[in-house]
Amino acid sequence: METLFFLIISLVALIAAILVVTCKNPINSALALIMTFFCLATYYVMLDAPFMAAVQVMVYAGAIMVLMVFTIMLLNIRVDATKKHSHKLIVASIIGFFTVINLIVVIVKSRAALPTGPFSGDMIKKIGHTELVGREIFTNFLLPFEVTSILLLVAIIGAVILAKKKI
Amino acid sequence: MENLNSYLIVSALLFTIGTIGVLTRKNVIVMFMCIELMLNAVNLTFVAFSRHLGNLDGQVFVFFIMTVAAAEAAVGLALIIAFFNNKESIDVDDINLMKW
Numbered sequence: 001m002e003t004l005f006f007l008i009i010s011l012v013a014l015i016a017a018i019l020v021v022t023c024k025n026p027i028n029s030a031l032a033l034i035m036t037f038f039c040l041a042t043y044y045v046m047l048d049a050p051f052m053a054a055v056q057v058m059v060y061a062g063a064i065m066v067l068m069v070f071t072i073m074l075l076n077i078r079v080d081a082t083k084k085h086s087h088k089l090i091v092a093s094i095i096g097f098f099t100v101i102n103l104i105v106v107i108v109k110s111r112a113a114l115p116t117g118p119f120s121g122d123m124i125k126k127i128g129h130t131e132l133v134g135r136e137i138f139t140n141f142l143l144p145f146e147v148t149s150i151l152l153l154v155a156i157i158g159a160v161i162l163a164k165k166k167i
Numbered sequence: 168m169e170n171l172n173s174y175l176i177v178s179a180l181l182f183t184i185g186t187i188g189v190l191t192r193k194n195v196i197v198m199f200m201c202i203e204l205m206l207n208a209v210n211l212t213f214v215a216f217s218r219h220l221g222n223l224d225g226q227v228f229v230f231f232i233m234t235v236a237a238a239e240a241a242v243g244l245a246l247i248i249a250f251f252n253n254k255e256s257i258d259v260d261d262i263n264l265m266k267w
């Protein structure tokens with residue numbers, strides 16, 4: 001049953017990802033990308049990471065994609081279907097073919113044989129995923145977490161200055 | 168819970184589709200969305216390995232990747248708007264001011 005569910009979600013995710021690349025209209029690409037993000041959130045739930053699924057839906061599908069759709073509508077771009085797709089299609093297909101062969105060969109041949117940590121599925125279910133991730137962020141990863149706030153501040157200032165017509 | 172390899176194969180396919188999209192499309196916003204797709208494929212790999220190894224460090228990394236993606240989206244879209252104000256286009260072929 002779970003395998004069937006996994007296959008259905010994979011099918012939806014891959015079809016939506018292909019639609020992102022092939023759609024002529026950027027709005028359709030954005031909607032297909034949101035579909036892919038929801039499929040990834042489903043994967044995170046299946047991997048016992050519900051906090052990551054919630055963040056995926058809120059931050060990616062909710063914030064970043066709304067920003068993108070907003071920009072597409074703000075710019076009011078004409079869809080030019082007459083234009084040729086791209087002459088680079090063959091080159092890109094070859095590169096993509098080798099990328100996928102490379103990745104899958106590496107995956108099938110490799111073994112993830114690191115020492116396993118203490119977080120089993122039962123422990124995550126008992127204590128709660130959000131609490132465990134929060135403990136990890138605020139103890140072992142405190143400095144990167146604080147640096148993240150500086151990164152966001154710089155991004156805010158940069159975006160305002162770039163988008164302004166006259167400073 | 169599924170086998171680890173199936174998640175990794177889905178992630179590899181998503182990453183490849185994103186790569187092909189970046190190489191073939193000429194619309195800057197669609198290229199941008201393909202980059203987001205590639206970032207998400209990597210996130211899926213991180214979470215799958217994190218669950219497989221029983222170690223939460225990978226999920227904290229996913230958290231940071233999402234922060235970087237949000238910052239990237241804000242700055243990148245501001246750049247696209249600034250470029251559109253100058254050239255009335257978002258085609259990558261028109262971005263050739265610094266081409267030698």
